[in-house]
Amino acid sequence: MTSxxxxxxxxxxxxxxxxxxxxxxxxxxxxxxxxxxxxxxxVAIGGGTVAFATESPAQSEAAQTQLAxxxxxxxxxxxxxxxxxxxxRADTEAVDASTLTGYVDYLEGYESMPDEVAVDAAEKTEAExxxxxDDMTAYEDEQAALEKEKAEQKAREKQxxxxxxxxxxEAxxxxxxQAAANTVEGAKASARDIMMSTYxxxxxxxxxxxxxxTKESGWNYQASNPSSGAYGIPQxxxxxxxxxxxxxxxxxxxxxxxxxxxxxxxxxxxPCSAWGxxxxxxxx
Numbered sequence: 001m002t003s004x005x006x007x008x009x010x011x012x013x014x015x016x017x018x019x020x021x022x023x024x025x026x027x028x029x030x031x032x033x034x035x036x037x038x039x040x041x042x043v044a045i046g047g048g049t050v051a052f053a054t055e056s057p058a059q060s061e062a063a064q065t066q067l068a069x070x071x072x073x074x075x076x077x078x079x080x081x082x083x084x085x086x087x088x089r090a091d092t093e094a095v096d097a098s099t100l101t102g103y104v105d106y107l108e109g110y111e112s113m114p115d116e117v118a119v120d121a122a123e124k125t126e127a128e129x130x131x132x133x134d135d136m137t138a139y140e141d142e143q144a145a146l147e148k149e150k151a152e153q154k155a156r157e158k159q160x161x162x163x164x165x166x167x168x169x170e171a172x173x174x175x176x177x178q179a180a181a182n183t184v185e186g187a188k189a190s191a192r193d194i195m196m197s198t199y200x201x202x203x204x205x206x207x208x209x210x211x212x213x214t215k216e217s218g219w220n221y222q223a224s225n226p227s228s229g230a231y232g233i234p235q236x237x238x239x240x241x242x243x244x245x246x247x248x249x250x251x252x253x254x255x256x257x258x259x260x261x262x263x264x265x266x267x268x269x270x271p272c273s274a275w276g277x278x279x280x281x282x283x284x
Contacts, residue, residue: 080108082126187257191261206271216233221256236260242255245262
């Protein structure tokens with residue numbers, strides 16, 4: 001059995017001592033060669049270390065580099081996952097994600113990188129993720145503001161259209177009601193209502209009023225006397241006097257009736273008195 005320990009030498013070595021030293025040196029060189037071969041095998045089989053063989057077996061034994069650790073690998077994969085998710089979100093020409101794409105492509109080889117290189121690549125990729133996230137958030141906020149403005153504008157246009165339609169319908173209803181009120185029967189109905197609500201006159205007074213204004217205008221709101229200039233259902237002279245009620249005195253039978261009843265009340269007290277005067281002198 002041989003010993004790995006060097007033999008002890010006397011101050012003056014004998015010839016057999018020198019021979020044993022030479023044999024021990026050769027055995028040590030053999031063990032270094034075997035270790036170097038094993039280190040090369042680790043590159044092909046293992047994933048934890050990589051050995052770089054050199055011409056010197058001693059250098060081959062020492063030149064081992066630690067690949068990405070489990071902790072670094074987990075961190076790198078997390079960064080890659082978040083970066084890929086962001087790249088899907090940032091699939092728009094408005095945000096430049098080309099640098100991040102390059103970082104991800106490089107970092108995906110983290111398993112074959114030295115640990116320090118993998119850590120650095122993960123940190124740079126993570127920083128680029130933060131930068132692109134800021135850009136994407138700003139872009140999304142801007143798009144959201146534009147969409148909100150579009151929605152609000154659409155709502156305003158819809159409201160304006162609805163209001164215009166309602167106003168148009170109201171105007172049409174008012175025009176229809178006015179047209180009905182301007183007929184002979186409509187004017188008589190308005191006169192009867194105003195007589196009762198404003199003056200308290202009953203059907204007997206309405207009968208006199210009906211006779212009076214049938215004689216004057218036939219209850220025609222457009223009746224005009226070419227010789228005197230009297231106008232409307234009550235034959236106001238001039239017709240512009242009826243503007244004291246409303247500006248639409250030329251086209252609104254209700255305005256004319258309102259003015260005419262007020263005139264009768266002030267001048268004669270009741271329609272039957274006005275009718276009696278008209279029968280006597282042919283005017284009222």
